[in-house]
Amino acid sequence: xxxxxxxxxxxxxxxxxxxxxxxxxxxxxxxxxxxxxxxxxxxxxxxxxxxxxxxxxxxxxxxxxxxxxxxxxxxxxxxxxxxxxxxxxxxxxxxxxxxxxxxxxxxxxxxxxxxxxxxxxxxxxxxxxxxxxxxxxxxxxxxxxxxxxxxxxxxxxxxxxxxxxxxxxxxxxxxxxxxxxxxxxxxxxxxxxxxxxxxxxxxxxxxxxxxxxxxxxxxxxxxxxxxxxxxxxxxxxxxxxxxxxxxxxxxxxxxxxxxxxxxxxxxxxxxxxxxxxxxxxxxxxxxxxxxxxxxxx
Amino acid sequence: xxxxxxxxxxxxxxxxxxxxxxxxxxxxxxxxxxxxxxxxxxxxxxxxxxxxxxxxxxxxxxxxxxxxxxxxxxxxxxxxxxxxxxxxxxxxxxxxxxxxxxxxxxxxxxxxxxxxxxxxxxxxxxxxxxxxxxxxxxxxxxxxxxxxxxxxxxxxxxxxxxxxxxxxxxxxxxxxxxxxxxxxxxxxxxxxxxxxxxxxxxxxxxxxxxxxxxxxxxxxxxxxxxxxxxxxxxxxxxxxxxxxxxxxxxxxxxxxxxxxxxxxxxxxxxxxxxxxxxxxxxxxxxxxxxxxxxxxxxxxxxx
Numbered sequence: 001x002x003x004x005x006x007x008x009x010x011x012x013x014x015x016x017x018x019x020x021x022x023x024x025x026x027x028x029x030x031x032x033x034x035x036x037x038x039x040x041x042x043x044x045x046x047x048x049x050x051x052x053x054x055x056x057x058x059x060x061x062x063x064x065x066x067x068x069x070x071x072x073x074x075x076x077x078x079x080x081x082x083x084x085x086x087x088x089x090x091x092x093x094x095x096x097x098x099x100x101x102x103x104x105x106x107x108x109x110x111x112x113x114x115x116x117x118x119x120x121x122x123x124x125x126x127x128x129x130x131x132x133x134x135x136x137x138x139x140x141x142x143x144x145x146x147x148x149x150x151x152x153x154x155x156x157x158x159x160x161x162x163x164x165x166x167x168x169x170x171x172x173x174x175x176x177x178x179x180x181x182x183x184x185x186x187x188x189x190x191x192x193x194x195x196x197x198x199x200x201x202x203x204x205x206x207x208x209x210x211x212x213x214x215x216x217x218x219x220x221x222x223x224x225x226x227x228x229x230x231x232x233x234x235x236x237x238x239x240x241x242x243x244x245x246x247x248x249x250x251x252x253x254x255x256x257x258x259x260x261x262x263x264x265x266x267x268x269x270x271x272x273x274x275x276x277x278x279x280x281x282x283x284x285x286x287x288x289x290x291x292x293x294x295x296x297x
Numbered sequence: 298x299x300x301x302x303x304x305x306x307x308x309x310x311x312x313x314x315x316x317x318x319x320x321x322x323x324x325x326x327x328x329x330x331x332x333x334x335x336x337x338x339x340x341x342x343x344x345x346x347x348x349x350x351x352x353x354x355x356x357x358x359x360x361x362x363x364x365x366x367x368x369x370x371x372x373x374x375x376x377x378x379x380x381x382x383x384x385x386x387x388x389x390x391x392x393x394x395x396x397x398x399x400x401x402x403x404x405x406x407x408x409x410x411x412x413x414x415x416x417x418x419x420x421x422x423x424x425x426x427x428x429x430x431x432x433x434x435x436x437x438x439x440x441x442x443x444x445x446x447x448x449x450x451x452x453x454x455x456x457x458x459x460x461x462x463x464x465x466x467x468x469x470x471x472x473x474x475x476x477x478x479x480x481x482x483x484x485x486x487x488x489x490x491x492x493x494x495x496x497x498x499x500x501x502x503x504x505x506x507x508x509x510x511x512x513x514x515x516x517x518x519x520x521x522x523x524x525x526x527x528x529x530x531x532x533x534x535x536x537x538x539x540x541x542x543x544x545x546x547x548x549x550x551x552x553x554x555x556x557x558x559x560x561x562x563x564x565x566x567x568x569x570x571x572x573x574x575x576x577x578x579x580x581x582x583x584x585x586x587x588x589x590x591x592x593x594x595x596x597x598x599x600x
């Protein structure tokens with residue numbers, strides 16, 4: 001690192017003017033951040049919301065109508081009547097639930113073994129796990145499809161099986177996240193339980209797992225968000241209209257409503273709102289979890 | 298003797314339990330990653346239209362891609378142009394935003410939460426939202442530009458602007474990387490800044506000589522991840538542009554998907570997947586290889 005030489009003593013007389021300067025700085029930064037937040041979040045989400053509430057004749061009005069009066073709530077029921085989005089949302093929730101259960105079960109056991117048990121080849125296997133983080137998932141898209149197809153599993157459970165089965169076999173990112181977390185739990189707790197006669201899996205179930213709430217929340221929420229928004233895999237595997245996921249249903253809006261942007265935005269908004277709610281309820285865990293992987297990775 | 302024996306059996310038992318514990322991941326890795334990997338090499342050497350049995354054709358798929366497929370070169374060109382625009386812009390904006398968030402202003406946490414929101418939203422709904430935001434005549438972006446007397450472009454519907462529109466969408470999600478940079482910033486020891494201040498360093502000198510060098514490992518990680526991401530652009534293209542206008546948004550994954558699941562040319566699509574893998578590997582390697590030149594690890598100094 002570059003060294004900074006030429007030492008200069010700090011001059012106390014400048015302290016008060018410096019204080020005023022930092023205060024001014026903070027006000028400027030605050031204003032910039034506020035402006036950016038309005039541009040990045042306020043305008044896009046606001047535009048989506050007002051459009052979803054506009055009657056048809058106001059979508060293309062000039063100058064644009066900022067807030068429709070009265071707001072047209074019927075847009076939502078009209079959209080739902082044309083495309084059964086609620087049913088599709090239900091389908092999606094089933095896939096989400098299976099993925100969440102599968103990942104929690106598999107990732108926690110695997111992470112526990114990597115964090116706490118000593119076995120020959122552990123470091124090598126952990127290295128393999130980490131290197132799979134770097135494998136672009138698109139590379140296995142086609143052979144995985146071919147595999148499910150030749151095994152005759154593509155149409156099982158209306159095409160949901162290929163979408164959920166891999167979750168029951170762990171996920172490199174979440175295993176890593178959870179292993180890092182388990183490493184921070186003091187080993188004395190394990191040892192105390194062992195002295196009391198607990199087996200390895202007893203330690204896992206009664207000591208480690210109950211303390212792992214933060215990473216389990218991250219796994220649950222991120223799996224929900226990813227599955228909820230996933231488009232390409234359902235597009236490949238789900239063929240029956242009745243089994244469509246929400247994103248596949250949304251993709252129909254454009255064809256169904258053509259330029260009725262109020263209805264298209266009403267449908268999109270209904271799909272986005274659950275994500276926003278879940279995110280705001282759990283953001284503390286999510287942001288912390290992601291940021292940690294970024295640093296240590 | 299007896300003791301060491303029991304110790305031995307304990308160790309053996311722990312080893313067994315360890316392998317048992319990681320077995321879900323290991324089986325999944327062999328079944329859903331390593332297996333498909335090997336299978337796809339074989340697939341890429343065949344002519345396979347899903348309904349008919351595959352026939353071995355050697356390297357013909359690869360030769361076809363490089364010599365006889367203008368769409369392949371277009372997909373390469375589009376994806377790399379996107380990388381050339383989105384990567385530096387994303388780095389610049391992400392870093393800038395994280396530096397702003399790192400100033401201890403009131404509500405800094407709330408700002409972080411807000412800016413991260415776009416990173417957790419994706420899918421068709423977001424694509425439709427952008428399609429409407431960037432509508433040339435009635436979208437909010439061109440309306441606002443009009444307020445400032447600027448005639449906005451036709452965005453997704455103009456071959457010269459369509460790619461820029463996808464870049465703009467990626468910048469919308471820059472909060473995702475900003476949060477990671479921010480965590481990196483907060484990991485920098487305040488002593489370094491204090492020492493620099495005693496040495497009379499100004500704000501700019503501190504940024505250049507402390508913040509940026511200390512952040513290079515995070516930047517490095519982020520660059521590799523975003524490079525892989527660029528080859529994953531799909532939903533926007535499928536929903537909004539269908540690769541157009543005039544193939545200007547024919548992203549690599551989108552083209553591969555079309556080859557595999559619309560033309561059902563599984564063999565050729567597998568070859569495309571392997572070419573993509575080789576490209577990503579080469580560039581990741583390049584970033585890795587160049588890292589000693591610009592990535593600063595604290596542990597290097599201590600040694």
